[in-house]
Amino acid sequence: MALAADPAEVVIAVRDLRAQFGAAVIxxxxxxxxxxxxxxxxxxxxxxxxxxxxRAIIMLLRPAAGSxxxxxxxxxxxxxxxxxxxxxxxxxxxxxxxxxxxxTVRDNVAVPLREHTRLPARYIAEIADLKIALAGLPADxxxxxxxxxxxxxxxxxxxxxxxxxxxxxxxxDEPTAGLDPVSAGAFDELVVQLKESLxxxxxxxxxxxxxxxxxxxxxxxxxxxxxxxxxxxxxxxxHEHPLIRAxxxxxxxRAAREQACRAK
Amino acid sequence: xxxxxxxxxxxxxxxxxxxxxxxxxxxxxxxxxxxETLDAQRQGVNWGSGALQLDGSGIRAIDTTGALQLLNxxxxxERDGRRVQLxxxxxxxxxxxxxxxxxxxxxxxxxxxxxxxxxxERLGRWFSRHLSHGIEFLAFxxxxxxALGRLALHPGRFxxxxxxxxxxxxxxxxxxxxxxxxxxxxxxxxxxxxxQLKIYGANIxxxxxxxxxxxxxxxxLITAIIVAGRTGSSYTAQIGTMRITEEVDALHxxxxxxxxxxxxxxxxxLIIVLPLLTVFADLFSVFGGMVVARAFLEVSxxxxxxxxxxxxxxxxxxxxxxxxxxxxxxxxxVGCYQGFRVRGGADSVGRHTTISVVQAIFLVIAANxxxxxxxxxxxxxx
Numbered sequence: 249m250a251l252a253a254d255p256a257e258v259v260i261a262v263r264d265l266r267a268q269f270g271a272a273v274i275x276x277x278x279x280x281x282x283x284x285x286x287x288x289x290x291x292x293x294x295x296x297x298x299x300x301x302x303r304a305i306i307m308l309l310r311p312a313a314g315s316x317x318x319x320x321x322x323x324x325x326x327x328x329x330x331x332x333x334x335x336x337x338x339x340x341x342x343x344x345x346x347x348x349x350x351x352t353v354r355d356n357v358a359v360p361l362r363e364h365t366r367l368p369a370r371y372i373a374e375i376a377d378l379k380i381a382l383a384g385l386p387a388d389x390x391x392x393x394x395x396x397x398x399x400x401x402x403x404x405x406x407x408x409x410x411x412x413x414x415x416x417x418x419x420x421d422e423p424t425a426g427l428d429p430v431s432a433g434a435f436d437e438l439v440v441q442l443k444e445s446l447x448x449x450x451x452x453x454x455x456x457x458x459x460x461x462x463x464x465x466x467x468x469x470x471x472x473x474x475x476x477x478x479x480x481x482x483x484x485x486x487h488e489h490p491l492i493r494a495x496x497x498x499x500x501x502r503a504a505r506e507q508a509c510r511a512k
Numbered sequence: 513x514x515x516x517x518x519x520x521x522x523x524x525x526x527x528x529x530x531x532x533x534x535x536x537x538x539x540x541x542x543x544x545x546x547x548e549t550l551d552a553q554r555q556g557v558n559w560g561s562g563a564l565q566l567d568g569s570g571i572r573a574i575d576t577t578g579a580l581q582l583l584n585x586x587x588x589x590e591r592d593g594r595r596v597q598l599x600x601x602x603x604x605x606x607x608x609x610x611x612x613x614x615x616x617x618x619x620x621x622x623x624x625x626x627x628x629x630x631x632x633e634r635l636g637r638w639f640s641r642h643l644s645h646g647i648e649f650l651a652f653x654x655x656x657x658x659a660l661g662r663l664a665l666h667p668g669r670f671x672x673x674x675x676x677x678x679x680x681x682x683x684x685x686x687x688x689x690x691x692x693x694x695x696x697x698x699x700x701x702x703x704x705x706x707x708q709l710k711i712y713g714a715n716i717x718x719x720x721x722x723x724x725x726x727x728x729x730x731x732x733l734i735t736a737i738i739v740a741g742r743t744g745s746s747y748t749a750q751i752g753t754m755r756i757t758e759e760v761d762a763l764h765x766x767x768x769x770x771x772x773x774x775x776x777x778x779x780x781x782l783i784i785v786l787p788l789l790t791v792f793a794d795l796f797s798v799f800g801g802m803v804v805a806r807a808f809l810e811v812s813x814x815x816x817x818x819x820x821x822x823x824x825x826x827x828x829x830x831x832x833x834x835x836x837x838x839x840x841x842x843x844x845x846v847g848c849y850q851g852f853r854v855r856g857g858a859d860s861v862g863r864h865t866t867i868s869v870v871q872a873i874f875l876v877i878a879a880n881x882x883x884x885x886x887x888x889x890x891x892x893x894x
Contacts, residue, residue: 349856349857349858349859349860350857350858350859365543365548366548367548368548371548374580375576375577375580377616377619377621378576378580378612378615378616378619379576380619381615381616381618381619382576382611382612382615386618387618387619387621390621393856394856394857395855395856395857411576413543414542414543414575414576414577445607445608445611446575446576446608447604
């Protein structure tokens, strides 16, 4: 498991977590640690609880037992106002974007700024435009409605909203799912670039093997209701756990690996 | 917004100050560092004129918002004809500043709002929009009629299961609310009318009052309004959501006409169900009248029913129930049509559901008025 790290450098610490829906236990005795500045991916087969874990960390789902610390603060049983303040410190990109359909892209990005700060409206619009540009959208995107955006642009607009409050921590739920290879590659680049220039810590759920090779520092493999392997990609694919072997030994996984090796 | 909803500025807020001829930026230039005060701070500093050096070495932390504010500060100073040199910034802060400067160059700005329309133009646009909606609605009715025609030619293709499901949700499930509300309407009508009749000692005429108003007018109308709110709105929301999730398109590609699957069963179910619900409402509203008549007007159930049989003709009953299928067609067609007009997202579903209920109730009341005029014209109104 994770090496012992300086406590100040641990952004997310999940310990002995259990999550269940009714009688169905999704996660049990799960441990995970994410350090500052890391890009960590959660992978695993469908139904292995990746999204459940992510939703538990971002306080959308109440776990049955265990402990989750964000920035050193325990979130199980956290008070309403402390949770509100904590929410301003991370951004979340939902799988379908989850942009508010009644607002333009600019107003979507402005929503967190309006809720969490007291900045004047003119200034909020300026910050929103900057975030839209940071997400790599063209200049006219701010006035568009979510329904007018293509899949790739939608993800970028949602990323701009996730970045609105300059969070230190960014969560991505299948950021490249449904994108064409070129858009997916460009999105990966964007994540790397933003991580480096803004000093972000990134946690992503993904099935995209190319993303795993290109973007991540460490990959946590979920199976048997817990993390069965947590290592950088080159080490993880050598892992002897049968689930991990099965996952990375398909022809698609091999092709992605070969491409990653060629790129290096 | 409560006080704790605001990011509490941590200690060490962003500041600009002049120190022995040097201009210094210091503190946390971040969203929670009080950067909104920097505009005011800039105006409080004597910047002199000509070239000046801005020392950024005191900046402890900076984020994109702070970088934006720093660039704005420099731009504001340069606008006044000074030359600004920024020095001492840490390498990683400089990198962020460069990124923001570069990206801001490509950032868009809010388009100016289009000029407001004057009154006449607004009236014209309003009229042409509603005219085209009216024409589209007529086209939709036409499509539904051709679908009905196809159904008559191939009755084997009809989707009975969908029809029965709609009859259950629109009809059976509506029985309790219809019973309760029509009973209360009957009570109110009998009570209000009875107070007047009592003055003249004409208590027994409560039967005519209750029977004719309720059977001919109120029961069909109340039932139609309840169904428009209950069922018409659900038709719009269901079809609208199916449009957004592309289920309607999926039906097309599979070769199922949405008209056949989504509209006809609903239309026919409502045409069957609404007259039955109206009869049900007749029963309960007259019963409400009977209860009041006995309690306040000394007209027993037996007296009431005896007179009811004498004064209420079959025509009165049929006139009320006969309007129901027309109301049903209006509600179902408006509900489905508005559902198909949904575009985009969740807000559109909400908007069209509202429009659907308002239009359906409006058209039902208008049709009711039309019935009165026509039936009066042919002499049935007596």
